[in-house]
Every structure is written in C-alpha cells, then in structure tokens.
Amino acid sequence: MSAFIHTVYPVASGDYTRAGEASADIKRKLKQLGVASMVLRRVAVASYEVELNLVIHSMGGELILEVDEKGISLTSQDVGPGIPDISMAMKEGYSTANEEARSLGFGAGMGLPNMKRNADGFEIDSELGKGTRISMRFNLV
Amino acid sequence: MEQMKRYHSVRLDKTRCKGCTNCLKHCPTEAIRVRNGRAHIIDERCIDCGECIRICDYHAKVAITDDISVIHGYKYAIALPAPSLYGQFKNLKSFGPVLEALKKIGFDDVFEVARGADIVSRAVREKLREPGLPRPLISSACPAVVRLIQERFPDLIPHIVDVRQPMEVAAMIARQEFCRKHDCPPEDVGVFFITPCPAKMTAIRNPIGQEKSAVDGAISMMEIYGLLLPHVAALQNNPTETTATYYGIRWAAGSGEANVVCPENSLAVDGIQNVIRVLEEIENNRLNDLTFFEGSACLCGCVGGPLAFENNYLGKRAIRKLSNTASKRHPVDDVPASMLTKYPLYFDQPIEANSVMKLDDNLVVAMQKMERMNAILESLPGYDCGSCGSPTCRTFAEDVVRGYCSEMGCIHKLKDQLKVMAQQMVELAQTKRE
Numbered sequence: 001m002s003a004f005i006h007t008v009y010p011v012a013s014g015d016y017t018r019a020g021e022a023s024a025d026i027k028r029k030l031k032q033l034g035v036a037s038m039v040l041r042r043v044a045v046a047s048y049e050v051e052l053n054l055v056i057h058s059m060g061g062e063l064i065l066e067v068d069e070k071g072i073s074l075t076s077q078d079v080g081p082g083i084p085d086i087s088m089a090m091k092e093g094y095s096t097a098n099e100e101a102r103s104l105g106f107g108a109g110m111g112l113p114n115m116k117r118n119a120d121g122f123e124i125d126s127e128l129g130k131g132t133r134i135s136m137r138f139n140l141v
Numbered sequence: 142m143e144q145m146k147r148y149h150s151v152r153l154d155k156t157r158c159k160g161c162t163n164c165l166k167h168c169p170t171e172a173i174r175v176r177n178g179r180a181h182i183i184d185e186r187c188i189d190c191g192e193c194i195r196i197c198d199y200h201a202k203v204a205i206t207d208d209i210s211v212i213h214g215y216k217y218a219i220a221l222p223a224p225s226l227y228g229q230f231k232n233l234k235s236f237g238p239v240l241e242a243l244k245k246i247g248f249d250d251v252f253e254v255a256r257g258a259d260i261v262s263r264a265v266r267e268k269l270r271e272p273g274l275p276r277p278l279i280s281s282a283c284p285a286v287v288r289l290i291q292e293r294f295p296d297l298i299p300h301i302v303d304v305r306q307p308m309e310v311a312a313m314i315a316r317q318e319f320c321r322k323h324d325c326p327p328e329d330v331g332v333f334f335i336t337p338c339p340a341k342m343t344a345i346r347n348p349i350g351q352e353k354s355a356v357d358g359a360i361s362m363m364e365i366y367g368l369l370l371p372h373v374a375a376l377q378n379n380p381t382e383t384t385a386t387y388y389g390i391r392w393a394a395g396s397g398e399a400n401v402v403c404p405e406n407s408l409a410v411d412g413i414q415n416v417i418r419v420l421e422e423i424e425n426n427r428l429n430d431l432t433f434f435e436g437s438a439c440l441c442g443c444v445g446g447p448l449a450f451e452n453n454y455l456g457k458r459a460i461r462k463l464s465n466t467a468s469k470r471h472p473v474d475d476v477p478a479s480m481l482t483k484y485p486l487y488f489d490q491p492i493e494a495n496s497v498m499k500l501d502d503n504l505v506v507a508m509q510k511m512e513r514m515n516a517i518l519e520s521l522p523g524y525d526c527g528s529c530g531s532p533t534c535r536t537f538a539e540d541v542v543r544g545y546c547s548e549m550g551c552i553h554k555l556k557d558q559l560k561v562m563a564q565q566m567v568e569l570a571q572t573k574r575e
Contacts, residue, residue, distance in 0.1 A: 005511060032500050067508060
C-alpha cells in the first residue's frame with residue numbers, strides 16, 4: 001500500500017491578485033492529510049514565502065507539492081531571471097524587490113532565510129538567464 | 142451522517158426548511174449539506190457562529206437555549222447580562238433600568254458580565270507581559286472563533302490566550318458573593334447568562350479550557366427582550382449604577398478587548414469570514430509583529446449576535462454612548478491585583494484540535510482518498526451550484542470519497558450519463574436484424 005500526492009501550481013509573475021492561493025491550497029491539503037500542527041505551520045510559512053517570491057521576483061514558474069509517507073517536498077522552479085549572488089540573497093534583510101512589491105509590504109529580505117529556517121532540508125540552485133530552483137523538504141517521521 | 146455527536150446549539154427546524162442552498166453557501170466551516178430536500182448540520186463541524194440563522198429566509202435554523210422557566214429549578218437565580226444587552230434598548234440613558242428590570246422578571250440578583258470583562262482584561266494584560274508566548278496572542282473570548290481555530294487552524298491553538306471568558310469569571314464571583322451574603326449553599330443558586338449568541342450556549346455545555354462551566358444555563362436575549370421591555374420603560378429613572386467600567390461595557394461591540402488589553406499594538410476583526418482571512422495571515426507568519434488579535438464571529442462584535450434584537454450598528458452606537466456614563470478607570474487600576482489569584486481565571490484543560498478536516502487517521506489512506514478526490518474533482522463541472530447538496534464541487538468530491546454520497550449525485554454528471562445512455566438506446570433501436 002502506497003500513495004503519493006503530486007500537485008503542480010503554476011504561478012504567474014506579478015499576479016498579486018492570485019498570490020497566496022497556491023500556499024492556501026497546500027495548507028488545506030496538508031490539514032486534510034492530518035499533518036501535525038508543528039510541521040504544518042512551518043510548511044505554511046515556507047510555502048507562502050516561496051510563492052510570493054515567484055510572484056515578486058521571477059518571470060513566472062511553478063510550485064510543486066509532493067507528499068509521501070516520509071515527508072513533504074516543496075519545489076519552486078522558475079524561468080528566470082536567476083539570482084546573481086545566492087549568498088547575498090540568503091542574507092537577512094537583503095532584498096531586490098521593486099517599488100510595487102515594497103508598496104504592498106513585501107521585500108523585507110526575509111523570504112529565503114525564512115524558508116531555510118522553516119524547512120528540514122533546503123537547496124537552492126540558480127543560473128542567470130535560466131532560472132532558479134528551490135527545493136525544500138519537511139520530514140514527517 | 143457524520144461520526145459521533147457533539148453538543149451544539151444551532152439546529153434545524155425541519156418543518157420550515159425548503160432545502161434551498163442559502164445556508165449551504167454561507168457556512169464558514171462547510172458544515173451543512175442538503176440531503177433529501179432538507180438541510181443537515183454536521184454536528185462535528187458546526188462552530189455555532191450563527192451565520193445560517195441570519196441567512197435563512199425561512200427561519201429554519203434555530204438556536205437551542207434555555208427557556209426562562211429554567212430559573213425556577215433553583216431556590217435563587219442570578220442573571221448574568223452580557224454587556225450587549227444594554228445595546229438592545231433605544232434611548233437608554235443609564236444602566237439602572239436594565240439591571241433592575243432583570244429582577245422584575247424573576248431573578249433574585251444580577252451580576253454584570255461587563256464586570257467579568259474588566260477582570261479578564263486585567264488578566265489578559267498580565268498574560269501579554271509573560272515571556273515566551275507566541276505572537277500574536279489570540280483572544281479566547283469568542284467561542285465560535287476558538288472552535289474555528291480548533292477545526293481549521295489547529296496550528297494556531299498555542300496562540301490562544303488561556304484566560305477564561307468574562308461569562309465564566311462573572312458566574313464564579315456572582316455565586317460566591319451571593320452565597321456569602323445570603324448564607325446559602327452554592328447548589329441553591331442558579332446562574333444564568335443572558336446570551337446574544339448560540340456559541341455561548343455551547344460553551345456552557347461543552348466548556349473550552351475547563352472541565353465544567355460555572356454557568357447553569359443560557360437564556361436567549363431575543364426571548365427575554367419582550368419580557369424586559371415594559372419594565373425597562375417603567376424604570377427609566379432608576380438610579381442603580383453599573384459595577385463595570387467604560388472598558389468592560391465596550392467589550393460588547395467589537396474591539397473592546399483589544400482596545401483595553403493592548404491599544405498600542407492589537408488588531409480586532411469582526412465577521413467570521415474576515416476572521417478566517419486574518420487567521421490565514423497569522424498562519425503564514427505575516428503578523429508576528431502583532432501583540433494581540435481579537436476576532437469576533439459577528440459583525441460589530443457581540444451586539445451583532447444572532448440572538449440580539451437590535452440592528453448591530455445601532456446596538457454598537459448605543460453601547461458607545463452608554464459606556465461614556467460608566468467609570469473611565471482603566472481595569473488595570475480598577476481591578477485589584479488580588480483578583481488574579483482569588484478565583485481560577487485561567488484554563489486548566491488543554492484546547493484540543495478538532496480533526497474533522499482529516500480524510501483519514503492513517504496518512505497513506507488519507508493520501509489515497511485525496512488522490513481519488515482530486516480525480517473526481519477534475520471530472521466535475523466546477524459550477525459550485527449546490528444542486529448536489531454539497532456547498533462546492535470540491536466538497537462534493539470530498540463527500541463522495543468520505544462515502545456520504547455517490548458521484549451521480551451531481552446532476553450535471555447525471556445528465557451527461559443520461560445523454561450517453563439515450564444515444565446507446567437509439568443505436569440499439571436502430572440495430573438491424575442480422
């Protein structure tokens with residue numbers, strides 16, 4: 001007996017009207033699966049941050065939720081522009097968010113550090129002009 | 142149709158229900174289904190917010206509260222008026238008429254829940270100073286909001302402030318003071334909350350954070366309003382004053398608690414759908430710089446309760462005006478520190494999560510059900526029409542997986558199926574004899 005949840009959420013660049021819908025759906029799914037509160041909260045925070053990052057910084061991409069018996073994987077894959085200096089981007093308070101995003105209250109430079117802090121496993125890979133891939137893992141056992 | 146029964150106040154009057162989809166669409170916890178032409182409330186999911194009572198044009202949703210005659214079961218009866226009661230009477234210039242009118246209709250004594258709110262305000266203020274508690278702390282005053290968190294935001298349970306409701310605090314003090322004054326045993330005294338909402342009734346029968354409620358029953362404000370009205374009119378100039386402060390009275394009309402416990406960094410939200418939206422934000426850590434959050438299920442707070450007579454905005458205005466006649470002393474100064482230890486003001490039971498959203502206790506089975514649910518959902522038209530009796534296509538898919546209904550319960554799927562069958566019959570009829 002095995003099962004596997006695999007859901008892909010397309011996220012459009014600059015689409016603030018729909019921002020947060022993917023992470024809201026992820027939260028609902030995890031609650032229906034009965035994921036423990038402590039894990040759920042961490043996924044909630046990380047998935048919201050990563051979704052908003054796609055909206056604010058990327059040229060569009062997708063968020064992929066995968067769940068198996070052992071854990072939850074959250075992967076964000078975009079089509080650009082790529083991060084020039086990942087170690088800089090990982091610093092708390094560093095942000096390249098534009099005026100529009102800042103006026104909406106985003107761009108505090110806490111997105112990536114928050115993701116890393118909340119996930120059990122965190123990997124980021126980026127190539128200028130190609131895109132960024134962020135993989136997060138949350139253990140269930 | 143669903144697991145074990147849990148007591149709750151909101152019920153259906155089957156004789157009045159037409160089987161329409163109004164309540165279905167407005168229930169914030171998707172707790173209603175229409176089956177066999179009648180609405181059914183899933184007891185495990187209902188948080189007693191009363192949205193369905195408000196929306197039903199046929200008045201088929203009712204709140205079960207205690208009849209006023211319940212007070213005759215005790216040698217003495219004390220009324221605990223919710224502060225929202227003061228907002229129900231037009232042109233009220235002071236509190237005396239209402240407080241004394243309660244005695245005219247059969248109560249031996251009155252203890253104001255607004256005074257309980259003053260004491261709770263002081264206790265919550267102290268809580269906010271305690272180190273190591275999550276932010277924001279969430280008010281425990283609205284039982285519908287607490288039930289909502291237990292069911293839909295279990296990860297926010299640690300945020301709920303563990304101070305009892307003003308109604309509970311008022312009941313403890315009222316009984317003790319009465320017994321001392323009249324030298325009688327506690328069991329001789331019945332203590333009754335005059336309630337603007339069904340959620341408080343449920344909170345008495347099924348207490349949150351404590352084993353047993355100190356309140357013996359709840360009498361609907363709507364029911365008592367007509368009885369009080371002539372006495373309130375006759376007692377216009379009664380000089381009895383409120384024992385509560387301006388702040389305690391204002392608990393009735395939304396943001397009252399937030400304004401007194403943390404005016405500098407709190408957020409008060411009213412209306413259950415609005416509360417849900419902000420709880421989502423808290424869950425996403427977008428409000429971790431906020432100290433205190435007060436959510437009220439009803440618009441305008443308790444004056445907007447489904448059992449309140451007066452229009453919620455008029456009620457709010459009345460409370461604001463009237464509160465100005467009360468003492469402006471802040472509860473921090475007005476409530477002695479000794480109060481914090483004299484009575485058990487804090488929860489002694491944990492607040493448990495309500496796992497009704499869970500598809501199955503076993504993760505693998507839950508995942509299999511979710512896979513099936515998603516497959517069913519993809520085959521549905523997405524009209525969210527409610528004709529199947531479930532509020533949305535998504536909940537319908539969930540209901541099929543949970544075994545509550547069959548896929549052909551969707552009339553659009555049924556129509557498509559009939560079309561195929563009709564086509565097959567035509568083809569069958571046209572088949573030539575070999």
